[in-house]
Structure formats: C-alpha cells, structure tokens
Amino acid sequence: xxxxxxxxxxxxxxxxxxxxxxxxxxxxxxxxxxxxxxxxxxxxxxxxxxxxxxxxxxxxxxxxxxxxxxxxxxxxxxxxxxxxxxxxxxxxxxxxxxxxxxxxxxxxxxxxxxxxxxxxxxxxxxxxxxxxxxxxxxxxxxxxxxxxxxxxxxxxxxxxxxxxxxxxxxxxxxxxxxxxxxxxxxxxxxxxxxxxxxxxxxxxxxxxxxxxxxxxxxxxxxxxxxxxxxxxxxxxxxxxxxxxxxxxxxxxxxxxxxxxxxxxxxxxxxxxxxxxxxxxxxxxxxxxxxxxxxxxxxxxxxxxxxxxxxxxxxxxxxxxxxxxxxxxxxxxxxxxxxxxxxxxxxxxxxxxxxxxxxxxxxxxxxxxxxxxxxxxxxxxxx
Amino acid sequence: xxxxxxxxxxxxxxxxxxxxxxxxxxxxxxxxxxxxxxxxxxxxxxxxxxxxxxxxxxxxxxxxxxxxxxxxxxxxxxxxxxxxxxxxxxxxxxxxxxxxxxxxxxxxxxxxxxxxxxxxxxxxxxxxxxxxxxxxxxxxxxxxxxxxxxxxxxxxxxxxxxxxxxxxxxxxxxxxxxxxxxxxxxxxxxxxxxxxxxxxxxxxxxxxxxxxxxxxxxxxxxxxxxxxxxxxxxxxxxxxxxxxxxxxxxxxxxxxxxxxxxxxxxxxxxxxxxxxxxxxxxxxxxxxxxxxxxxxxxxxxxxxxxxxxxxxxxxxxxxxxxxxxxxxxxxxxxxxxxxxxxxxxxxxxxxxxxxxxxxxxxxxxxxxxxxxxxxxxxxxxxxxxxxxxxxxxxxxxxxxxxxxxxxxxxxxxxxx
Numbered sequence: 001x002x003x004x005x006x007x008x009x010x011x012x013x014x015x016x017x018x019x020x021x022x023x024x025x026x027x028x029x030x031x032x033x034x035x036x037x038x039x040x041x042x043x044x045x046x047x048x049x050x051x052x053x054x055x056x057x058x059x060x061x062x063x064x065x066x067x068x069x070x071x072x073x074x075x076x077x078x079x080x081x082x083x084x085x086x087x088x089x090x091x092x093x094x095x096x097x098x099x100x101x102x103x104x105x106x107x108x109x110x111x112x113x114x115x116x117x118x119x120x121x122x123x124x125x126x127x128x129x130x131x132x133x134x135x136x137x138x139x140x141x142x143x144x145x146x147x148x149x150x151x152x153x154x155x156x157x158x159x160x161x162x163x164x165x166x167x168x169x170x171x172x173x174x175x176x177x178x179x180x181x182x183x184x185x186x187x188x189x190x191x192x193x194x195x196x197x198x199x200x201x202x203x204x205x206x207x208x209x210x211x212x213x214x215x216x217x218x219x220x221x222x223x224x225x226x227x228x229x230x231x232x233x234x235x236x237x238x239x240x241x242x243x244x245x246x247x248x249x250x251x252x253x254x255x256x257x258x259x260x261x262x263x264x265x266x267x268x269x270x271x272x273x274x275x276x277x278x279x280x281x282x283x284x285x286x287x288x289x290x291x292x293x294x295x296x297x298x299x300x301x302x303x304x305x306x307x308x309x310x311x312x313x314x315x316x317x318x319x320x321x322x323x324x325x326x327x328x329x330x331x332x333x334x335x336x337x338x339x340x341x342x343x344x345x346x347x348x349x350x351x352x353x354x355x356x357x358x359x360x361x362x363x364x365x366x367x368x369x370x371x372x373x374x375x376x377x378x379x380x381x382x
Numbered sequence: 383x384x385x386x387x388x389x390x391x392x393x394x395x396x397x398x399x400x401x402x403x404x405x406x407x408x409x410x411x412x413x414x415x416x417x418x419x420x421x422x423x424x425x426x427x428x429x430x431x432x433x434x435x436x437x438x439x440x441x442x443x444x445x446x447x448x449x450x451x452x453x454x455x456x457x458x459x460x461x462x463x464x465x466x467x468x469x470x471x472x473x474x475x476x477x478x479x480x481x482x483x484x485x486x487x488x489x490x491x492x493x494x495x496x497x498x499x500x501x502x503x504x505x506x507x508x509x510x511x512x513x514x515x516x517x518x519x520x521x522x523x524x525x526x527x528x529x530x531x532x533x534x535x536x537x538x539x540x541x542x543x544x545x546x547x548x549x550x551x552x553x554x555x556x557x558x559x560x561x562x563x564x565x566x567x568x569x570x571x572x573x574x575x576x577x578x579x580x581x582x583x584x585x586x587x588x589x590x591x592x593x594x595x596x597x598x599x600x601x602x603x604x605x606x607x608x609x610x611x612x613x614x615x616x617x618x619x620x621x622x623x624x625x626x627x628x629x630x631x632x633x634x635x636x637x638x639x640x641x642x643x644x645x646x647x648x649x650x651x652x653x654x655x656x657x658x659x660x661x662x663x664x665x666x667x668x669x670x671x672x673x674x675x676x677x678x679x680x681x682x683x684x685x686x687x688x689x690x691x692x693x694x695x696x697x698x699x700x701x702x703x704x705x706x707x708x709x710x711x712x713x714x715x716x717x718x719x720x721x722x723x724x725x726x727x728x729x730x731x732x733x734x735x736x737x738x739x740x741x742x743x744x745x746x747x748x749x750x751x752x753x754x755x756x757x758x759x760x761x762x763x764x765x766x767x768x769x770x771x772x773x774x775x776x777x778x779x780x781x782x783x784x785x786x787x788x789x790x791x792x793x794x795x796x797x798x
Contacts, residue, residue: 019562019563019566019567020561020562021562022624023591023624023627055561059623062623062624063622063624063625148428148433148468149433149434150428150429150432154432204617209476210475210476210618211435211475214435214436
C-alpha cells in the first residue's frame, strides 16, 4: 500500500518522540510531575529483558490524572529490572514520594521483633485491633502488571507449597479464588479476609487484573491471625492481625512468619526481590523498602475533632484512614492509624513509631475526654 | 558461560537450575537469569500448556474455538507490529460472558492479526457470522445507493433512521494496540480529510480534550457525545488507554453525518435523520464515505480492506460491511405478539432498546436493525432492513385492524 507521508516512511510502528509524549496537562501524580518530554524521549526505546517498556510503566498514570488533593504515584514496575532500567524516571519519583530518599541512600531491613520496645500494652478500650502488612515479590518472575498466566500460576504453586508446610500457630489452608465454595466465600467475607477483583482504575489500568481470578487466592492460618494474599497487587501480601492492642504480639508473629516463609522459598531455590538500596521490591514504588503498613483501629472521637489532629499525626509520621482501608472515611470516630513511611526506616523503626505514636494519641484522647488540655503532650517532629 | 546457562535454562525451569547450583551461587544465578535471557527465551521456559487460559466458565466465541492445540501453535507468533495472541484474547479471558449473550471474546491489534492468527480468527468469524468461511468465501462491497428501492417509511411508525459503519486507516494499529502517536495520526488524517467535505456535508471537529462545557452540553443534547468506555469488554481490550487523548467527534452542520474518532475503531461513520427516509440516509452515507475515502487517498492513505473480510475493524463482529442500518419504530401491538421474535429472526433483523446495544425498549419503540455484517453487501443489508421494516409496519397495521399476520419465510443468509 502507498504511504505518501514522511511520518509513515519510518516504520510500521514508528513513534516520533514529539507525537508519543503523553498529554499530562490535567494530571496530578508523581509520574506527571517528573516525566519531561526529554526524559520520555531518552527512555522510549528502552525495555527490560522481559519486554517492559516506559509506556507500560506509566500507563496507569496517564489513564488516571489523579486528584487535586491526593497525589498518587502514577507508575508501576513490571519486573525487578524496571527500577534499574527506568531509574531516571523512578529515582526522582521515589525521592519525592519517600521524603527525600536519595539514589545513593541505603535501606535497613530489621525483622527482629526483639528490637521492638513495648507495644504489648495499648489500651484495648480504645485500640480495637492491630495489624501489620507487607508485600513480597519472588525474584525471577515478572510482577502482576506484566506476568504471564504461566508465571502467575508458578507463583501460586510456589506460595501454596511453601505455606502448606508451615506448622504450629502457622498451620493453615489455601483458598483459590476460582475454586472457592459459596460457604468458604461467605466465611472469608465475614472474617474480612476476602479480596475482590480490583475495581480501582489505578490498578486496572496497570494490567494487574488480567485473567482474574486465575491463580489468585487467600491463605490463612487456623487461628485467623496470619494471612497471605496471592497474586493481588503483588506476588504476596503478608498480613498479621488480631483484635485488641497487643501490637508486639502481632509484629512478632509477622516477623516469625515472614522469616519462615522466606526460608521455605530459599529451600526451593527462590528468594525475595531485595536490594540494599530499595529494600524489598514491590509493584508500586510507594511500597518499596519495608512495604510495611503497621496500624491499629482506634477510637479517637474527641482527638479527631481537635484542630491540631492533622498536625499531630504529621509530627508522629502517622497517617489516618477510614476503617475500610485506603480511600475510605472514618466511621463513628474510629480511625485506622498507621505509619506514613515505607522506605528509609526499618520494619522495627516503623512499628515503633506506630506503637509510641498510638500510645500518645490514646493518652490525648483520655485527656480530652476528661476535659483537660493536651498542650503539654504535643510531640516533636519525628 | 552465558550460553551454557541459556541452553540449560531453555531445557529446564529456573527453579531447578538455581537449586542445582546451590545457595552460594544464587546471586550470580539471578544476575544471569535476569540479564542473560531475552523476553522470548523467558517465555519458552513455560510450555504453552502453562499459559493456556482457564476457559471452563466462559461462554464467548473465542473460548468455544481456542483449543490447547491452537493456542500452542499460535502463542509464540507475533504480527509484524509485535502484537501477540494473548493480547488478542485478553478481553475474552477477562470477560467470561453471559449464558444468554455470546460475545466475541477477542480483538485485532492490527490488520495482520487476522492473518497471523487466522487459525483462531477464522473459526470465531465462522461462529459469529453464521458459517462464513474466510478461507474460501469472498465478501461483496457495494456502496451504490441508487440500487435501493422503497426506501421511505411511514413517519407515523418510524421515528428515525440511521446507518453506521466503521473504517480503519491502513498502516496504523487498531485501538487496542495503537501508540499515542499512532492514535494522534489517525485523528490528524481523519480530521484533515473531513475538513475537505463540502455542501451538505461540511462541518467541524470537536476534540474530546479541547471541548468547551457548552460544546459538550450541545453534543449531549444532540445524542452525539460518546463517553469513555466503561464496559469491561472494551476496557480489558486496552482501547481506553490514554483517554481522552486524540478522541473526538466530527459532525456536519446539518447534524445528519457524524464521525467518531478513536473510540472502538479508528473511525465510526454515522448517517442519520429524524423520520423514515432511509433512502436519503443511505444516499448520504455512501456519498460521505466515498468522499472521505477520496480525500484520504489524495494524501496517500487508504482504508483497511480485503476481498475475504471486507472492511477490517477491531472486533471480528464488525467485519465485512461493519454496517448496522436501523430505525426507531413504534410497534405497540406487534411487539406484544408472541410471533414477534420469530418474525424478526426470519427477516434477519435484530431488536434493541432505543439506548442502543444492551438497553431495553421504552414505550413500544424499538431499534430494529440488520443482524448480519459479513457475506452480504451494504446495499443488500440495507435493502433487507427496508423490506423487513415495511413488513413489520404492515403487520402492525394489520393488527390495528384486527387482522391476522403471517410469519414470513426465512430469507437467505449469504448471496447465492
């Protein structure tokens, strides 16, 4: 066929830089802030060895302009190599998202629960439940935005094999999403364990919901205090939780369980994606480092109405969410309070911040209940 | 050393290899496995059976046709634009379908998809288009609207008449696959051509990105505005990427000729007007299409077309003519007659609600259009709609007078 146009003379899928650069004029996310036409031109012809390109990295950020108040990340990794091949784009995003974390900084991993001080005495009259979650990626496999069905199933097999050999308090069972009975499904919903096919366009646009529900599932121990999600937003999401305020116990179980799972994987010749700069490598740059969100559901009806509530949280390096999780609103003065950071602090350090911070928040709540001032309790910036 | 590893990796999986090496060499094993294998080699670590989708709960044409053998044969192929089978079928894997409605379940990423993946597209086309076999049959294209007879309906029954089709610009990838640059090029080529239309066809373009609030409201009031697709059938195929970049609507000043740019296809072309003058609607349709084609030819472009599949569009259901000619018609009595569906079937017509596909009828007004797209020409299909709608109105009138109606004999499917 005749192509009478210079543009088309280049190649069947030629991509002239100027015409390929996304229109980010309406956008408010980290990717849009950082990606200049020049940077895009330099990255456009790169690809990781599994074929993940810059357009794949940024698609979710292009498709989701974001919100004036909430700054989303706007990009994802398709494999471990993404963070290396596209470092020109990802390093500044990481720096912006993780409080100034530099490309030369080193991240410390500390999963020794003995190093946590206290944490077993948060007042259960206020602290309704405690929970710690993180993610883990299995080295050598592509991440959820990019993996093939074969890879995803291999990850599921590895996870299920490993988890099925856990003993004692970690003995449990796997529920594959596609084989679940109605009864099992209802139980998992009642336990607040079941995860659904993502509906958030942030996730859908990145391709991580492909082939749903193939190779997705939930594993939990018989005690229902240790839970693993397989092939949702990351290869594995690991959650330790229980009612009440004994965060120490939750964190101890978390570390013990994670360490056991890691050694089981190593026995089979697999390891988690980790390096000394980025810590644990996950799909979303926001979860790098520890990937850890440690938090509580806590009743703060008085404190939450206080004009300095936001400022106090900021100083304590904590974040509030509704009890439905991210992007939900608080119900009846009960908040989900967790660490705001992920990278640049160790697991122990982050959980320590939560433990110390929540203790202070509860104290403030009690003071306000009694009609007393909290001025002398105001914290320094951590 | 790299070649030894590559050879070993191609014959057993990474896990076995790394385990054999032992913990001490994990790091180097990783480095070689990550930087030493290409994407193609990595894929071959998994046999096709490992990647074959689980289609047991699925009811779509792709799932009915895609055997493990076909998948295995096609998995590692790519079109010249590097489009793969997995990309074609993703929408069908992600959307199991409905027991009553059989969707197609796959899309093309480029013109070559229909060729490179013919082993799956052909059975799907056969299933969807009532036995049409692209390997041996030829599709007739006929846009000579002068051949139409009796093309005007009674306005008391027919409220509006409409003909739509799609056209793809050869050389540019289709909406599931195109890059932003290609999509913008489609927009540029189309808008440039449309700017050359004159007389009753002259009009203007409204880009979705630049539209003012006022323009948007006007387009909504005219029922011209299309939204970002929300149907997972479309979003899972990737055609909503980068929305609303390079999407827009062009229409003539008289609001009777309308082009959608970069929605589900490169272009969708619509001719419409109130009332029952289908002949005039189809005249304008053919005239407009031919004129647009002439204008793009001037600049060295052409539409995707071949003699087996006719006009090439994103979804196999729209191959051939890509044509849906229809009316909004009031049939209060006939629609309640138990023979209504059978009459439509035999006339090779389809009913929809007045909101379009997947909507219900409101107040006895139905959208009646041709069922077929491929294997019969545009003229033939529009004539079928005209003859069929005359028959339906006739039935309605008979029922009004208390007379009985007859179910017509089924008409032939493909041209003899």
